[in-house]
Amino acid sequence: MALGKDYAQQQCSIARALEVVGERWTLLIVRDAFYGVRRYSDFLAHLGAPRAVLAARLQALVDAGVLDRRRYQESPPRDEYVLTGRGLALWPVLWALGAWGRAEVPGSLPMRAFHHADCGTELGPSGECPACRVLVAPADVEMRPGAGLDLDPAEPVARALLAPRRLLTPLEPAAHQERREPSRTAVRPT
Amino acid sequence: MALGKDYAQQQCSIARALEVVGERWTLLIVRDAFYGVRRYSDFLAHLGAPRAVLAARLQALVDAGVLDRRRYQESPPRDEYVLTGRGLALWPVLWALGAWGRAEVPGSLPMRAFHHADCGTELGPSGECPACRVLVAPADVEMRPGAGLDLDPAEPVARALLAPRRLLTPLEPAAHQERREPSRTAVRPT
C-alpha cells in the first residue's frame, strides 16, 4: 500500500495509525460503520466512493482487524461489515475530528448532536457526559440531527440517518425500499 | 483539491475536518509542528516527503489557518511555520490517533511517552493527567523517548527529538550542525 512505503519508517504511533486509517475514504467508512451502516451497497450509496475503492478499503479494514466481515444470511449469501473491538477503539479519533470540524472549520453549522443515551445530556468536548461525568462509549451515544443538516436528502441512507438513533444500531433494510416509492415518474430510456 | 470534490457534499463535521487535514502527509506535518519543527528543511528531512508535496501542504495549512507563516529573520529572509490556535486545537486528534496506534496496531512498542510537565505523571488514555485530573494542554506536555524508538537515527531532526522535551518548543538551529561533524568521510563525486 502506498502509505506503508513511506510511513513505515516513521518512528511514531501516529504514523502507524495513519497507515491503517489514513487513506482516502477510510475514516469515512469507519464513521459510517459507527452510524450503523453495514452493507456494501449502503456504504456505496452514502459515501459516493468508487466501487473499486470501497471494496479495497473494506478489505483492508478487515485485514487490519478494524472491521469484521460476517455472513448474515445464507440464501443468497450476504455479508456485512461490523466494527470489531479495535474498530470501536477508533471512536475517540472520530470524535476528536468531528469536534475539530465543528469548532474550527469556518462557516459550518453543527451537522449532528451527540447525546448520552442514558440521560439525554449533550456530550462535552472530549466525548464525556457532563452530567454523569463518565466517558460515554459509542454504544451509549444517541445521534440527533443538527441545524446544518439537510432535512430532505435524496440519498436513502442519509435519509435513514436523519432520525435520532443510537450509534452502532444497524440500518434496517426498510431504508432500501423507501427510495423506490417516489419513482413512479422514473426516467425510462428508450 | 481532490478531497474537496467528494467530501464537500458530505453532511458531516468529520468530513469537513478531513478536507483540511485528511490528505497524505498533512497530519504528520501537524504532528511535527507539535514536536517543535518549524522550518521547511526540517519538515523535509524528518518526514521524507517530496519537496513539492511538502510545499503544497504547508501552503494549504496556512490557507486553512492551521499554520501561520512568519518571518523570523530578515537577512537572508527566512520564514517559519508555527501552529495557530486552530492548529493547536488539533492536539486531541493527534493524541487519539497516537493512542490508537499504540494500543491497537499489533506488534508495536510505544515510541514515545507523554508526561504532564508540571508533575511528571504520564498522561492517561484521553490525554489527561491522572494525578492532577486536568486535561493537559500541549504546551504542558513533556515528550520522552519510549522503548520502541531508534536511539541512533541517521536523520538529524529525529536525533534532536530524542531528548526529553516539551511540546511546541522550537528545534534549536544547533540540530543542523550536528549532522556534518561525522561527515569527514563524506562521499565526493568525481
Next chain:
DNA sequence: GGTCTGGGTTCAATGAACGAACCGACGTGA
C-alpha cells in the same frame, strides 16, 4: 427463461505523488 439485486471486478482516463534536477536570493570565504 428473463429479469432483478447485491456485491463485486475490469479497464481506460485522469489526477496526484514521487524524486531528481534546476533555480534564485542571499551569505561566506578566498
Next chain:
DNA sequence: TCACGTCGGTTCGTTCATTGAACCCAGACC
C-alpha cells in the same frame, strides 16, 4: 570579485492511485 554553499522552493517526467463506467456472476423471483 568570484566561486561555493544554504535555504526554500519550482519544474518536470515517471509512476502510482483514484475515478467512473461497464461488465460479471450467483442467487431469488416470477
